[in-house]
Amino acid sequence: MQKPLQAKIIKYFKEIDSTNRYAEDLVNNNRIDDGSVVLTDFQTQGRGVEQNIWESENKKNLLLSIILYPVFLAPEKQFALNKVISLAVCETVKEFVNQNHVTIKWPNDIYVGRKKIAGILSKNMISGNYIQSSIIGVGLNVNQMVFGADIPNPVSLKMITGKSFTRTKVLKKLLERFNHFYNLLVERKTKIIDKKYLAKLMNYNSEALYRSGDSVFAAKITGVSKFGQLQMDSGGKNLQFEMKEIEFL
Ligand code: BTN
Numbered sequence: 001m002q003k004p005l006q007a008k009i010i011k012y013f014k015e016i017d018s019t020n021r022y023a024e025d026l027v028n029n030n031r032i033d034d035g036s037v038v039l040t041d042f043q044t045q046g047r048g049v050e051q052n053i054w055e056s057e058n059k060k061n062l063l064l065s066i067i068l069y070p071v072f073l074a075p076e077k078q079f080a081l082n083k084v085i086s087l088a089v090c091e092t093v094k095e096f097v098n099q100n101h102v103t104i105k106w107p108n109d110i111y112v113g114r115k116k117i118a119g120i121l122s123k124n125m126i127s128g129n130y131i132q133s134s135i136i137g138v139g140l141n142v143n144q145m146v147f148g149a150d151i152p153n154p155v156s157l158k159m160i161t162g163k164s165f166t167r168t169k170v171l172k173k174l175l176e177r178f179n180h181f182y183n184l185l186v187e188r189k190t191k192i193i194d195k196k197y198l199a200k201l202m203n204y205n206s207e208a209l210y211r212s213g214d215s216v217f218a219a220k221i222t223g224v225s226k227f228g229q230l231q232m233d234s235g236g237k238n239l240q241f242e243m244k245e246i247e248f249l
Contacts, residue, residue, distance in 0.1 A: 004183045007035040007066055007175045015058075017045040019065040020121060020137040027067055027125070027133045035182075036067045037175070046139065049108060049121055050244070055151060060144040062171055066178065068134040072186065075126045078134075079228030082107060082122065083197045084185055085136050088177040089118045090200050092140070095173055097160045103202040106221070106230050107243050110140075111202060115155035117141050140174070142167055198223065202248075209249040212241065216249065 010032070016022055019038040026032045040063050046054035056063055066085075073080060086104040093110055094102040105111050110118035118140040125132045141156035143164050157165050184193055198204050203221045210219055210232075219234035230246060232239045 002072055002186050005035045005068075005179055005186065007037055007178055007182075008033075009039050010036040011038045013038075013040040015042045015044065016040045018043050018047050018137075019063055020047055020123070020135055021045070023065040023067050023135045023137075024123070027135065032067050034067070034069045035179075037064055038067070039064045039171070047121055047137070048119055048139075054119060054121075054139050055148055056139055056141070057144045057146075059167075061142045061156070062138065062140040062167055062174065064171070065135055065137045068136065068182070070131050070134055070185075073131050075124075075129060075131055077226055078124050078126075078131055079107075079224065079226060080185055080190060080193065081124065081134055081136065082120070082228065083193050083224075084181040085120055085122065085138065085178065086110065087181045087193065087196055087200065088174060089120065089138060089140060091177045092170060092174040093117055093157070096157050096165060096170060099160070102200070104197065104200045105202045105248065106224060107228060112155055112160055115153045117155050117157070117160075138174070140170065142170055211247040211249055212245055 019040050023038050042058040043063055046056060048054040070081060089110045090102050090104055097112060101113050103111050108120040109116050118138060121137040122134060124134045141154060143158045144156045145159060147154040181193060201221060205220055207218050207220050210217060217234050219232040219239065221230060222233050223231045225231055230241045
């Protein structure tokens with residue numbers, strides 16, 4: 001039986017290129033404890049999804065990467081890790097903004113209303129039929145008030161509430177929620193995770209507009225496959241999309 005995970009900070013940098021990049025080095029060069037966290041105040045080359053840059057003002061937000069060895073999880077179930085971290089970030093944000101409309105925008109974003117408050121960038125290293133290691137990077141906007149004009153719909157805890165937050169408090173909550181949901185996964189309590197995930201999923205079971213290639217269509221999200229594809233119903237037809245194949249309008 002695997003021991004419950006206790007995520008803990010093992011490295012803090014005032015400044016680094018990217019916590020995900022550094023975590024990759026750690027995993028490649030050493031045996032690091034399960035649940036090790038790399039934290040920084042500032043990234044010079046913060047990575048976002050699809051080669052985007054993750055912008056974050058010095059000392060304003062949370063920037064961290066969690067190193068995991070989820071060897072108990074079959075590679076085809078790796079999207080469960082996205083669910084766990086998304087739920088942890090979602091519940092953390094909800095705790096501080098005290099609003100109900102905090103949602104997970106499939107696959108990796110956390111939104112408050114129509115604005116993005118956090119992004120997640122994860123990378124799983126697969127070896128044969130198990131996940132050798134996983135690096136989960138989280139950028140959560142806490143106290144930043146102004147973002148670059150090219151960043152789509154950004155928001156922070158402070159922009160929503162008008163209050164500043166102690167980042168260590170937010171971090172503590174995030175790690176506590178992460179431990180909780182990850183340990184549910186360790187205990188194979190995936191039904192609880194799946195139910196909570198769908199309850200937080202943006203546009204779940206409600207009709208909205210999407211674009212895929214040249215076509216714009218209305219559909220209801222019906223779920224997420226175990227491989228992480230978005231499942232939808234459009235006028236009675238079942239559709240399934242990979243990441244990058246569909247855009248929320
Ligand atoms: C996204 O584009 O939405 C994902 C952003 C992920 C950003 C975090 S910040 C900490 C970690 N280190 C990185 O370089 N990126 C992730």
